[in-house]
Amino acid sequence: xxxxxxxxxxxxxxxxxxxxxxVILTFTLTAYSRASxxxxxxxxxxxxxxxxxxxxxxxxxxxxxxxxxxxxxxxDSKAVLENAPCPLKICESMGPVGKAGxxxxxxxxxxxxxxxxxxxIDAVTR
Amino acid sequence: xxxxxxxxxRSSFPAPARGLLAGxxxxxxxxxxxxxxxxxxxxxxxxxxxxxxxxxxxxxPDTREVRDAVALAFxxxxxVESLADQWEEDSPFARLRRGEGSDLSPEMLxxxxxxxxxxxxxxGVFDPTMGELVDLWGFERxxxxxxxxxxxxxxxxxxxxERLSMSGGGVKVNGQPVWLELGGxxxxxxxxxxxxVLKKSGVRAGIVNAGGDxxxxxxxxxxxxxxxxxxxxxxxxxxVGVLTVEDAAVATSGDYExxxxxxxxxxxxxxxxxxxxxxxxxxxxxxxxxxxxxLADALATAVFVLQxxxxxxLLGRQNDVEGAWVLEDGRILTTxxxxxxxxxxxx
Numbered sequence: 504x505x506x507x508x509x510x511x512x513x514x515x516x517x518x519x520x521x522x523x524x525x526v527i528l529t530f531t532l533t534a535y536s537r538a539s540x541x542x543x544x545x546x547x548x549x550x551x552x553x554x555x556x557x558x559x560x561x562x563x564x565x566x567x568x569x570x571x572x573x574x575x576x577x578x579d580s581k582a583v584l585e586n587a588p589c590p591l592k593i594c595e596s597m598g599p600v601g602k603a604g605x606x607x608x609x610x611x612x613x614x615x616x617x618x619x620x621x622x623x624i625d626a627v628t629r
Numbered sequence: 630x631x632x633x634x635x636x637x638x639r640s641s642f643p644a645p646a647r648g649l650l651a652g653x654x655x656x657x658x659x660x661x662x663x664x665x666x667x668x669x670x671x672x673x674x675x676x677x678x679x680x681x682x683x684x685x686x687x688x689x690p691d692t693r694e695v696r697d698a699v700a701l702a703f704x705x706x707x708x709v710e711s712l713a714d715q716w717e718e719d720s721p722f723a724r725l726r727r728g729e730g731s732d733l734s735p736e737m738l739x740x741x742x743x744x745x746x747x748x749x750x751x752x753g754v755f756d757p758t759m760g761e762l763v764d765l766w767g768f769e770r771x772x773x774x775x776x777x778x779x780x781x782x783x784x785x786x787x788x789x790x791e792r793l794s795m796s797g798g799g800v801k802v803n804g805q806p807v808w809l810e811l812g813g814x815x816x817x818x819x820x821x822x823x824x825x826v827l828k829k830s831g832v833r834a835g836i837v838n839a840g841g842d843x844x845x846x847x848x849x850x851x852x853x854x855x856x857x858x859x860x861x862x863x864x865x866x867x868x869v870g871v872l873t874v875e876d877a878a879v880a881t882s883g884d885y886e887x888x889x890x891x892x893x894x895x896x897x898x899x900x901x902x903x904x905x906x907x908x909x910x911x912x913x914x915x916x917x918x919x920x921x922x923x924l925a926d927a928l929a930t931a932v933f934v935l936q937x938x939x940x941x942x943l944l945g946r947q948n949d950v951e952g953a954w955v956l957e958d959g960r961i962l963t964t965x966x967x968x969x970x971x972x973x974x975x976x
Binding site for chain 1: 855
C-alpha cells in the first residue's frame with residue numbers, strides 16, 4: 504500500500520495561541536484606528552459656558568450667543584450648525600463634523616463646537 | 630528495567646483551545662498597561678473666547694498644578710486683550726488717533742517694536758498704521774462693505790509707519806493723527822505671554838493656540854514632537870500638510886477665514902498698503918514658523934502680501950524662520966530650510 508503524504512497536521516497548543524494573538528491584535532488595532540478618526544463627543548462652548556454632548560445620540564440643540572440662537576443638529580454621529588444668526592454664516596459651511604479634532608466655529612456669535620476623541624494632530628494653524 | 634512512569638489522565642480540554650486561552654491571557658497582560666498608560670498621557674485642555682477668537686491651551690501632565698497654571702495663563706491673555714483694546718475713548722490708541730503723543734503700556738510698546746521692525750524689513754508691506762483702512766472695510770467691527778476709491782485714498786493718506794518714533798517709553802507722532810492696528814500682532818504677543826506664564830509655573834510641555842496662531846514648547850510624553858496641521862484653504866476640516874515642531878511658534882495668514890463676498894467677488898481681510906484693497910498676490914495662505922508668535926504673526930501677514938520671491942527673500946534674512954505658501958493654483962512652496970528645521974508632509 505503506497506504511503507499517503509499528510510499535508511495537514513493536527514492543530515497544537517501553539518497554533519491556538521498564535522490564532523488568539525492574531526485575532527486580538529487585529530481587533531485592537533482596528534478599534535484603535537477607528538477611535539482615532541471617529542469622534543465620540545462634542546464639546547460645545549458658548550458665552551454661558553461649555554457642555555459635552557454624546558455624538559452618537561441624534562438630537563437638535565439651541566445654542567444661544569450674543570447675536571441670537573443657532574441650531575446644532577446631530578445626526579448619524581455628525582454635527583452641523585444651522586440657522587446661524589451671524590451675517591456671513593461661514594460656520595454653516597464648516598460642517599458636518601464627526602472626526603476627532605474637527606471644529607465648527609462662529610466667532611461673531613461666540614459659539615464653538617469641537618469633536619473630541621483621540622486625534623492624530625495636536626493643533627491646526629489657519 | 631525501567632520503572633514505569635505514572636500515566637497521567639489526558640485533559641479533556643483540547644490543546645488548541647488551551648492555546649487560545651493562553652493567548653487571550655497573554656495579550657490582556659500585555660495590552661492592559663499600554664491602554665492604561667495611554668489614558669494617563671492625555672493633556673489638560675481648556676478653551677476660552679479671547680481677542681476675537683477661540684483660544685485653546687493644552688498642557689502636560691493633567692494635574693492640579695498644571696490646571697492652575699493654565700488659569701493663570703488665560704488671565705494674562707485677558708490682560709493683554711484689555712491693553713490692546715483700541716476702542717476705549719481715553720485709551721492710548723485713541724489719543725494717537727487724535728494726533729497726540731501717547732504712553733502705550735510696556736506690553737503694547739513691545740508689540741509695536743516688533744511691528745515696526747517688520748514694517749522696516751518689508752518696506753512697509755506690513756504697516757501697523759493701517760487702522761483707518763481696516764476700519765473702513767469693516768473687518769474689525771463686523772460691518773463689511775466695499776468702500777469707494779475716494780474713501781480708500783483718504784484712509785491711505787493717514788498711513789505711514791515712518792511717522793512713528795519710540796522714545797522714553799512712549800510713542801511720538803509728528804503731530805498728525807495715526808491709527809494703530811496691532812490686533813493680529815497683539816494676539817501673537819498674548820500667545821507668547823501665555824507660554825511664558827506656563828513655563829514660569831513649571832509646566833514642562835504645552836501648546837497655546839489662539840485661532841491658529843500658536844506656540845508649542847517642550848515635548849509630549851514619550852519625547853514626541855508636536856504635530857501641527859496646516860488647514861486646507863478649500864476645506865475647513867481638511868489639511869494640506871502636517872508640521873512637526875519642537876519649541877516653535879506657527880502663524881498662518883490666509884484669505885479663507887475672514888472675508889465677505891459681493892457680486893461673486895471675495896474680499897478678504899489682508900489689505901495691501903499699496904492699493905488699500907485686499908491683497909491679490911496669488912496666495913491662499915502663508916504659514917510661518919519662528920521662535921516666537923509675535924514675530925511669526927507679523928511675518929505671515931507681510932509675506933502674504935509680498936510676491937513669493939520677495940517673501941522668500943524676507944524670510945531668508947531671519948534666523949530660525951521658515952515658511953510655506955499654499956498658492957491659488959494648489960501648489961505648495963516652501964523655504965529651503967523647512968526640511969531640516971521641521972518636517973512638512975504634503976497630504
